Amino acid sequence: MSVLIVGSVALDYLETPFGKMERALGGSATFCSIAASYLTEDVRCVGIVGADFPEEHITYLTSRNIDLLGLIRMAEGKTFSWGGRYHEDMNTRDTLYTDLGVFEHFHPVIPEEWKKSEYVLLGNIHPALQMEVLEQIEDPRLVVCDTMNLWIDISRKELREVLKKVDVLILNDEEARMLTNERNLIVAGKKMIRMGPKVVVIKKGEHGAMLISKDNYFSTPAYPLEAIKDPTGAGDTFAGGFIGWLARSNDVSVANMRKAVVYGSVLASFCVEEFSIDGIRTLNTDALTERFTTFRAMCGF
Ligand code: AMP
Numbered sequence: 001m002s003v004l005i006v007g008s009v010a011l012d013y014l015e016t017p018f019g020k021m022e023r024a025l026g027g028s029a030t031f032c033s034i035a036a037s038y039l040t041e042d043v044r045c046v047g048i049v050g051a052d053f054p055e056e057h058i059t060y061l062t063s064r065n066i067d068l069l070g071l072i073r074m075a076e077g078k079t080f081s082w083g084g085r086y087h088e089d090m091n092t093r094d095t096l097y098t099d100l101g102v103f104e105h106f107h108p109v110i111p112e113e114w115k116k117s118e119y120v121l122l123g124n125i126h127p128a129l130q131m132e133v134l135e136q137i138e139d140p141r142l143v144v145c146d147t148m149n150l151w152i153d154i155s156r157k158e159l160r161e162v163l164k165k166v167d168v169l170i171l172n173d174e175e176a177r178m179l180t181n182e183r184n185l186i187v188a189g190k191k192m193i194r195m196g197p198k199v200v201v202i203k204k205g206e207h208g209a210m211l212i213s214k215d216n217y218f219s220t221p222a223y224p225l226e227a228i229k230d231p232t233g234a235g236d237t238f239a240g241g242f243i244g245w246l247a248r249s250n251d252v253s254v255a256n257m258r259k260a261v262v263y264g265s266v267l268a269s270f271c272v273e274e275f276s277i278d279g280i281r282t283l284n285t286d287a288l289t290e291r292f293t294t295f296r297a298m299c300g301f
Contacts, residue, residue: 007123033242046070241267
């Protein structure tokens with residue numbers, strides 16, 4: 001099944017206790033698309049890059065079979081860039097800067113032949129842009145929405161409008177608390193379901209993820225890793241793996257979403273092992289299957 005992904009495509013500056021990286025390939029659409037491409041064949045990426053975006057990244061994304069028909073390549077201007085510095089515990093980070101570049105005037109245009117995309121992932125971008133995408137898509141089978149603290153803070157009203165139109169909301173624990181003003185995540189989950197989505201997935205970093213629907217609850221730990229180099233993109237990779245599995249199986253039942261949470265977690269575990277996209281640049285199916293099987297064993301009792 002087709003998966004349409006909209007979000008940022010970025011050249012990031014990353015700083016973690018393990019090193020620094022400049023002009024690192026990043027962005028929500030980038031991580032989501034790469035992750036989804038390991039699970040399903042028809043991945044469609046919508047975004048924008050500037051004149052400085054290296055050709056090698058286009059070649060790489062295309063080699064992953066990611067369709068870039070919806071990626072606008074501007075002849076002038078700079079690619080979106082985000083700078084982040086992680087604290088010693090790697091769980092918290094400071095945003096050093098956000099340079100919008102060509103993103104400032106971006107309005108997603110969905111190519112005619114993509115308007116009937118079955119699965120839609122609204123990656124982390126301004127909710128008004130997420131809404132513009134939804135207005136162009138005809139009758140999708142499933143809409144998944146990711147967001148971040150920035151939009152809850154400055155565009156809460158627009159975000160609430162988007163939430164009325166999505167099936168699944170993915171966000172982290174801090175964002176869930178911010179959006180609902182609730183400390184308890186179960187209470188927060190139920191409250192978010194009343195805002196529109198049928199299912200809410202709350203990511204808890206190294207403590208795993210939980211899925212909440214009206215009458216379903218599921219929780220998994222994170223894959224136990226001994227070395228984490230750069231957590232950037234873990235959330236987006238999770239969302240890409242989540243929707244990638246649902247599109248591959250073409251089954252949007254809550255029972256199947258439990259598996260999707262595990263696929264998201266498995267892909268995110270590879271992402272954080274290296275800087276930028278390097279942890280998910282080339283993965284073989286055996287490695288994915290092995291971690292999926294470990295997950296199953298780890299959660300059974
Ligand atoms: P994550 O670690 O999953 O939260 O995602 C990190 C990625 O999000 C980085 O590669 C950034 O380029 C991108 N990003 C950071 N801030 C924004 C923003 N305001 N809008 C869109 N993308 C962003």
